[in-house]
Amino acid sequence: MRFAHRMQAVLVAALWGVNFVVIEVGLRDLPPLVLTALRFVAAALPLVFLVPRPTSRLRYVLGYGLVLGVLKFGVLFVAIDAGMPPGLASLVLQTQALVSVVLATALLHERPGGTQLAGVLTGSAGIALLAAGAGGHATAIGFALTLAAAGSWALANVLVRASGETRPLSLLVWSSLVPPLPLLGLAGVVDGPRVVFEAIAGISWTALLAVGYVGYLSTLVGWGIWNRLIGSYSVGRVAPFSLLVPIFGLAAAGVLLGEPITVTEVAAGIVVLVGLALVVRTPAGRNAAPRRRHAAPGRRHAGTSRERQALTVGPAPPPGHRR
Numbered sequence: 001m002r003f004a005h006r007m008q009a010v011l012v013a014a015l016w017g018v019n020f021v022v023i024e025v026g027l028r029d030l031p032p033l034v035l036t037a038l039r040f041v042a043a044a045l046p047l048v049f050l051v052p053r054p055t056s057r058l059r060y061v062l063g064y065g066l067v068l069g070v071l072k073f074g075v076l077f078v079a080i081d082a083g084m085p086p087g088l089a090s091l092v093l094q095t096q097a098l099v100s101v102v103l104a105t106a107l108l109h110e111r112p113g114g115t116q117l118a119g120v121l122t123g124s125a126g127i128a129l130l131a132a133g134a135g136g137h138a139t140a141i142g143f144a145l146t147l148a149a150a151g152s153w154a155l156a157n158v159l160v161r162a163s164g165e166t167r168p169l170s171l172l173v174w175s176s177l178v179p180p181l182p183l184l185g186l187a188g189v190v191d192g193p194r195v196v197f198e199a200i201a202g203i204s205w206t207a208l209l210a211v212g213y214v215g216y217l218s219t220l221v222g223w224g225i226w227n228r229l230i231g232s233y234s235v236g237r238v239a240p241f242s243l244l245v246p247i248f249g250l251a252a253a254g255v256l257l258g259e260p261i262t263v264t265e266v267a268a269g270i271v272v273l274v275g276l277a278l279v280v281r282t283p284a285g286r287n288a289a290p291r292r293r294h295a296a297p298g299r300r301h302a303g304t305s306r307e308r309q310a311l312t313v314g315p316a317p318p319p320g321h322r323r
Helices: 003-026 032-044 058-081 086-107 114-134 140-163 168-175 180-190 193-201 205-232 235-256 263-281 300-313
Strands: none
Touching: 003 058, 003 086, 003 205, 003 235, 032 058, 032 168, 032 180, 032 193, 032 205, 058 086, 058 140, 058 168, 058 180, 086 114, 086 140, 086 235, 114 235, 114 263, 140 168, 140 205, 140 235, 168 205, 180 193, 205 235, 235 263
């Protein structure tokens, strides 16, 4: 994995770490499902009029929008609203790294190397240590919903890889059209239509800033980079970078909210970094490198322009993919 791409993955982790603090602020003024819906409205508009359509099939666009927007984020925001502390949520959510590797192995036939798998397990152990040090302040329903959100994130990673999408930003923007209506419909059932209307009509500047951060920085910038990296490398290579999210989240909570950082959190952070170092510094398993099409014997000149186009716009779709 190129150094520049590693730094991009670290940048995404930083954006997402701060995101948990912003979510907590946004939930002070907006119901969780309304905040999630507005997040994807911001991610879709106005870019949907400016970027081309995704190259992947419609089922991947719809599936990604439902899994990421409704299941992952909708469930996560409800979990935080139901008593899951944002810091602890950022920790539990990172179980998606291990689940992503398992799903990619089962569904995409990726084969993580032994050292890479050891790195994922080591990083997950660091997350468990962080969670243990956080104490038992979460409600049972909040904890269960956060685990469900982690599984949804892992499935979203697999969908991106399986789609063979060559325009990651297009996939993100166009799929963001999918979640708002289902989320607002669910909010109307859970909170009541009047609450939903009043929350949107009387939205505060603080809530608008929170929507702007989670919609543009966290979603468009963060997930745009993340999807491009997953399209270029294996799921097992990229997903473990999310283990850095709680470290940035705890640091952001300490700086912005004045929450103290304990010795246990520092030790657990070191364990996470060791695990991540094992993942990014060792050869990955099968399908870890960027996929490229090669011209068939006897048709070298005919395939040259197609290969150049594939390398220009992004990674080629996985074998067997049909557009």
